[in-house]
Amino acid sequence: MPALLESITSPQDLKGLSTRGMGQLAKEIRQQIIDTVSRTGGHLSPNLGVVEMTLALHYVFDSPKDKIIWDVGHQCYAHKILTGRSREFSGLRQMDGVCGYPVREESEHDAYNTGHASTALSAALGLAAARDRKGMDHHIIAVVGDGGLTGGIAWEALNQSGHLRQRLIIVLNYNEMSISPNVGGLSRYLTYLVSGQYYLRMKDHAKTFLKAIPLIGWPMIKVGRALEEAIKKTFFPGLLFEELGLRYIGPVQGHSLPSLIEVFEEAKGYDGPVLILCVTKKGKGFGPAQDNPSKFHSASPFEKSSGRVLQTDKRPTYSSVFGETVLDMADEDERLVAITAAMPDGTGLGPFGKKYPDRLFDVGIAEQHAVVFATGLALGGYKPVVAIYSTFLQRAYDQLYHDVCLMDVPILFALDRAGIVPDDGPTHQGINDIVYLRHLPNMIVMAPKDENELRHMLHSAFSYGHPVAVRFPKGKVPGVPMDEARKMIPLGKAELLREGKDLLVAFGNMVRPALEAAEALEKKGISLAVANARFAKPLDGDLFREYARPGGTILTAEEGVIDGGFGSAVREYLDGEGFFDLRFKRLGLPVEIYPVGKVEQIKARYRLDVPGLIAQIEEFYRGGGKP
Secondary structure (H helix, E strand, O other): OOHHHHOOOOHHHHOOOOHHHHHHHHHHHHHHHHHHHHHHOEOHHHHHOOHHHHHHHHHHOOOOOOEEEEOOOOOOHHHHHHHHHOHHHHHOOOOOOOOOOOOOOOOOOOOOOOOOOOOHHHHHHHHHHHHHHOOOOOOEEEEEEOOHHHOHHHHHHHHHHHHHOOOEEEEEEEOOEOOOEOOOHHHHHHHHHHHOHHHHHHHHHHHHHHHOOOOOHHHHHHOHHHHHHHHHHHHOOOOHHHHOOOEEEEEEEOOOHHHHHHHHHHHOOOOOEEEEEEEOOOOOOOHHHHHOOOOOOOEOOEOOOOOOEOOOOOOOEHHHHHHHHHHHHHHHOOOEEEEEOOOOOOOOOHHHHHHOHHHEEEOOOOHHHHHHHHHHHHHOOOEEEEEEEHHHHHHHHHHHHHHHHOOOOOOEEEEEOOEOOOOOOHHHOEOOHHHHHHOOOOOEEEOOOOHHHHHHHHHHHHHHOOOEEEEOOOOEOOOOOOOOOOOOOOOOOOEEEEOOOEEEEEOHHHHHHHHHHHHHHHOOOOOEEEEEOOEEEOOOHHHHHHHOOOOOEEEEEEEEEOOOOHHHHHHHHHHHOOOOOOEEEEEEEOOOOOOOOOHHHHHHHOOOOHHHHHHHHHHHHHOOOOO
16 A cells, blocks of 8 residues: 555544645555455546545544535445545455445445435535534535536425525536436536636636726735626526526536635635535546546446556446337337436437437436326337336336326336346445335336346336336346247246146246256255246236145245235135145345445355355245145
8 A cells, every 4th residue: 555545544634734745645555455456346437536635634623523415326435435434445445345325334434325316415514414404524525526416305405404494515526428428407507617718708808808907906816706796696696506596616627626715724624505606627647537437337347557447347237139120119119219317328229319319208317207207208209218226216216107107108118237236335235125116006027037027027018018128137147048039928827847746936047057056956856837927917817726736836036025925916816716735935135235246156155146146946845835
């Protein structure tokens, strides 16, 4: 570890550093982030962009007394390094290591657990209100990216901030990016503020004019901040943040430590909410990340010298198969449109957008709006495909119920990253979607066993005439042969893959391990038929009635929470049909907070890998099962 960084064990160690020393520390922090992420993978671009900002925050404020809330949290690496976790940082995003997001249980300096965008302003305002009610005097700072402001909850918080007038410091990090380039009117407005050609030219003209005035010109220039405020109020009376009731400072050069320290010190003296607009460069300090910030937003391990991704597995991902299939469907039907919530590349819709830019709608980090917007498109005669990660779609639960399912609107929801998700920790696990979708009226819930079946499910979805959710995992596909033509899948029909005495029915990503487990158990005297459920809703009643004989056994397997999940749906169906005299077991995930780790590690911990399935089923049979 570099000598200067070695001496930093807490934010208090920054207080005695010179500006030059802080600049050197910024270089060392960047290098540690690059070294670590090149091995472990992680959010490289956003973290490289906020190093000076983080240093300035910890130099001016006193964490953990002062509370720093990181919106999303994927820009907190420098914060973690400066708050006593530098030595452990090599274990970033590893099982039982440092989480890539703020975690209160990990450090007293992590004031709020985050992982989803647009939440920091509401949380910070609540903390500020609690502070003031208790008569305390510490500072609350929310660090939010310009992409985070595309989420509606952020504007709800800004609206109340201006109303309550609580002391609150908002640091708005402008880098023109969330994961992909930001879109929408707000992004254009912030670009206008930052580029500020008219404003900056007017300020320069004013300075030139003042310099020509003897005696009083230079003293007036020295009160530059007051002059800047006067110019803004004179020539920009409708400045949005000021109109909301927030004091506005900016734009500030986000990589200039003296400028950042100056404005942060100034903000400490305000008696109401203040917003500081900082301009940063995503990926700063690492050429490949600066040139391609989207690629290195969440990076796989890479070669430091070139930025080349170290990947030997050439199989496509489920996301890319989804994207290719939807593009093929769009070629055949001009009514098909696609919607993404700021993730065209992450969801595999990048090629779709390049070929059909007028048919891809990027709504920003606004999942609730995405769902209702899709409803309007569908009612207007189009076929919307809404691609959102499983963990993010749960943010739009009310819209799914109120705006989609109650009107029975045919929309295809593609739930990427369903099931166990590696590296990102509990906020990104897609383990609840079966639960929150299957009880919605009119909703159809599907999951493919492989990439070939994914294509068929996407092809079939609009034919059902109802809202359809197709969930699929993050990562590489199994690599099965692909049918030349896409086929229709009969609604609610499972697929029997293996004959046997008792039934093991698996959903989605658990089909292949279930088959392997059944083969091994056959040699131990346990005969299991294996079925690919395909549907969590509606269920294949014919299949279950065939095996629900008195004294028989049915087991279910799913990569999701079992309380209210696929197995619960099967049990409810059997009870409803009067099949009580049989042995039944659900195999899946318990309701708890999940650790950081690789998929294989987490599956092994919860016994959902092949050895774990074998062990659980053997234990069940040895115990006689439960009727």
